[in-house]
Every structure is written in structure tokens, then in C-alpha cells.
Amino acid sequence: MTKFGRHDDRTLIDLMTESSIRAIEDASANEKSVDAVYAASMLAGELNNRTAIASALVDQLVLFPAAAERIENGPASGASAIKDAYCAIACGMYDTVLVTGGEKMRHVSGETITDYVATMTHMEAEYVHGITLPSLAGMLARLYMERYGVTREDLSRVAVKNHLNGSKNPYAHIQEPVTLEGIYGSPEAEVNNPVIADPLRMYDCCPVTDGSASVLLAASEKAKEYNDMPIKIAGIGHATDIMAVHDRKDPAVLEAVSLSAAQAFKMAKMTPQDMNLAELHDAFTILEIVESEDAGFFKKGTGHIALRDGVTSLGGRLPINPSGGLKARGHPVGGTGVSQVVELTWQLRGEADKRQVKGARRAFCCNMGGFGNNVVAFVVERC
């Protein structure tokens, strides 16, 4: 993957090309190895005035005559592209598929980005009334505070943990740790960590990020030709939920996370307890806590207790977001799902350096499109 962050001097295709080349080189593959290219992006047309980005990527990489298409599924575009590539290989159509997810967003104002991202909410029931993703997350956080006793300190603890992890990740957008006192417990925290969507503050929200990530998927029997230590996708789940949050049976439950995770674990013939680490979609700190419960790692309403006890920290029983997560590694929306799988790959290979989860053999990730209404989950393991 590329370093995530701000890339003023590079185009989206430049970034996607760089991560693609890195993945191809990592696999010791060549241009003849790639049967198809799946390019994931949510906003390439809207923000970069680029359409048909898969064609542009193939052209840049000289991968002709590989099939090429763009896959868009909101911020879950990256994971969707991996899932679709898996299916294409599993059905026997291709042997090897390059999946690249990327986004270039930093050149546009925060207001514009927030508005574009908000267009994935329910148009008539939410968007036209001014709803944004931070506001939905704010309401979820408030509900969790009232129902389960989650505190603002708990939310800040997620940020502190993930920024610390991000400081150990050379690819992370933000590589500087923050302290609980600096963003929560001091008078200065009022300025250091201003309100975004009550009760969420700036450090509860992921940054807007430029970046790209790539993986090369191959049929199991072919994978070892490319790499001595390929990582196996053992389980995949993909589920949706009612779009308008207020119409869901319980707005404090991310049903699509539960269903997709259950599908992935079932396919892998594993349980949440078998996992050594997880990368969750923490676009907002509250989401990490909720997803950690709805994916099955902790009983409902106790995710924040596990957080307080250090269970989800590096060195804990189940490190969550050792990469820094969306919170610190960054969130180039179409690239996030792919970057989660890249992180798990490095972790399972033992190549994650200072943020390495010792002895990691199995891992989980989930990538969310919309506000919890379209979720793709993976279980991966060492071969």
C-alpha cells in the first residue's frame, strides 16, 4: 500500500499504481500473471473527475489484456472488490486477480467531503434533513452512553489506543500518539478536542485521507507459486440492513455486522474466540466498541469494559486495530477495506514490526458501507 495521508502532488491513479506495483512485486508476480483487475473507489468521479479507473489502472500498469472493472460500494468498496475477486477465482473464471482500492480526497474541503459521504444515507428520510455520518455516529454514541454506560472517557480511550498503534505504523496517516489527558482530562482538552457531533469530538472521528492499497488474490493451488507465505481467505460474509437508521429494529445494533461476521466465521469453521486480532471499521470511536460486540467478540454492552481492561490493546488478548484503524491509519474510503486485509496479511506473516501481534495465525476484519447497513467481513489465516 501507499503511505496514507495527504498527497497533493499525486493523482488517484498514481496512488493506485504505486500500491498495485508493490502488491505485484510482493507476490513476485508479473504482468502476465494478472487475469483481472478490480479497482475499488467510492468517489473517483465526484472528487477526481475520473471515471473508468480500472481501465486507467490497467493502462498505467500495462496489464493488457487483463479484464478490468471498477467496484463501488461506498466505504466498503475495497472489501467488496476482494469478495468479488474471490468469487471470480472460486468459480474458475480467473486464476489471479489484482484488487486495488484507493481514494484521493484531501484536496476537497471538509464540508464537501462530509456532504458526498452523507449521500450514502437514506435520501428522503435522512439526507434531505441534513443528516451526516458524524451526526449518526453521535446519536449512536449517545444511545450507547444511556443504555450501556459508555463514557466520553471510553471513546477517548479508543482514540488514544489507535493513535498509539498508528504511531508504530509507517503507512499511517497520523503517526503521533495522543494522551488521555491531552484530549479528555485537562482544561486544554476543550480546545484540543472540540465538539464535532455531540458527544463526539474531533479525536473521535477518522481523518480524511488520500491513499491506496492492493492485494493479489490467487487460487489456493497457485498461491504458493507466488509467495512462500500466502495468506488464506478462510471466510467471507456480506450482509445489508435497513438503510434509514430510525427504521431498524434496534438502532444500537449493527445487524449487518453481526450477520456478515457470523457468515464469515461459519464459512471458516471458526469462532470469534479463535481470532488473534481484528481490524474494525472505526470511522468513529463508538463504532469500534459497537462492532467489537456485534461481531461476536464481546457480549453486547461490554465492549467498552474490554477496552478499559486493555483486552483490545496491543499485548491484550484481542488487539483491535493494531494498524491504527481508520482513526489513525486513515480512511481513504474506497481503499480502506483493502488496507485492512493488507494489515492482516502483514500481521499473519509476522511482518508488522513494532505493532506485531505475537503469534498471530487467524484474524478478522470488517469494512462498512453506509452507516452499518452494508458490511463485508473476512476471516483470514496463515496457510
Add this chain to the structure above:
Amino acid sequence: MDVKPITRMLSVAGGGSRMSAEIESILGVDWDVPKKEYPPKVVLLPTGGRMVVREARMEELPKLIKAVAPLISVERDFYDIVAARLCGELLALYRHRARNEFCLVGIVNGKLAGVSNNRAFDAKTHISLHTIALKRGARVGTHMFAAKQENSMETLEAEEILVTAESPIGFRRLISQWCEPRPGIQHELNGAKTWVITREKYQKVKPQQVFGSRPVPDELMKSSETFEIAPLDWLPKE
């Protein structure tokens, strides 16, 4: 943009030395309203770092200009305009061509993190000039902006501060929090509009925006007596 001319000008020691004392006494300006020194304070940053905010000394101004000048090449967030103007203002202060101007510096771990300056139009009306953060993403600019208004209002006892905005980020983060519109007056920086921080408004904003503790512990103060200029890894590549 080549920034060498600014530093080269500074190396011409005291242009005033070639002028007659008589003309210099006409052109040279300094403080002509009551002056008190800003009491240094320490501000906690989100990173856990502690930023000492203190008044810059006259002999430090060339070093400050050297630190700010490279930012003239940064278009992003209007750093170019702010840096160019700040360099001009600091140079004018150093060469005694700016009346009643003060400058604050923010220092983290012995490294310059931010600079801000204001000037007194007269004892009661102050003019907010510029704020620049060399350390990004740590709310340095917000704290430095607050500190210079604190200096104007509390140390120098101004009654109001005229403000304008040049960058969208400054407008969004500061004007909307701190200011009220003041139509019919042109701010001396020729900005689009003029806003004002009245004493009443300052007292309302202060509990949410002005932070820091005093006195600064001796050891921390000692380590902030001077500062280094840290390399800026976020500058655009040439």
C-alpha cells in the same frame, strides 16, 4: 519561491546605522502606549506535549523570520500569504518600522511550534495580525491565537481587538468562535471583512478558548529560553 532575499536583508546589519540619527528619529517607531510583558504560560497539547508560550525577544526576530520564511512557498491553507505578511511584520518590528507590535512564540521540547502577533493601534484598540503553526495537527494555532488575544486583553488591557481572516481554516476555527462583525471599518491588513473581539465577548469566550497554567516550572522555562527550528517534513517537495 526563492526566500533568500528576506534573510539576506537581515544580514545587512542595522540599515539604520547608515542613516542619520535625525532621520531615524522621525522614521523609527516603538511602543508609545503602556507596555507590560506577557507572563509566560504552559499549555498541554493533545499529544501530551507541553507548549511554553512566551513573548519573543527582539534579538530572536531574525531567527523567527528564518523559521517562517520557507512557508511562503506553501499555498495550502494560505500559509503563503500568512507567512509572507508575518515575515514582513517581524522584519518591520526588528527594524523599528512597526508601532506597538508584540510577538509571542510557542515552544515545544525546545523547538519552535508557533508564532502569533498583534499590535496596539492605541491603548484601547488592538489589531490582530497573524498566527502561524509550524507544528501541525496539535492545535498549536488555536492556542497561539488565544494567547495573543489574552495578551491584548489582560496584560495590555485593551478594550477591543479588530480581526480579519485570510485563510478558510482561520475563519472556520477562530472568527466564528471569537468574533462579532464590525461593519464599516477596514482592518489594516485589507482583509475582506472586519470583525471585533470586544471585552465582553472575550470574557464569554475565555472559559472555552484560553487555557494554560502559570507559572511555568523553572526547568521547562529554562529549556524554552531559546528554541531550535525543526525541519518541516510537510513542506512541498521541490
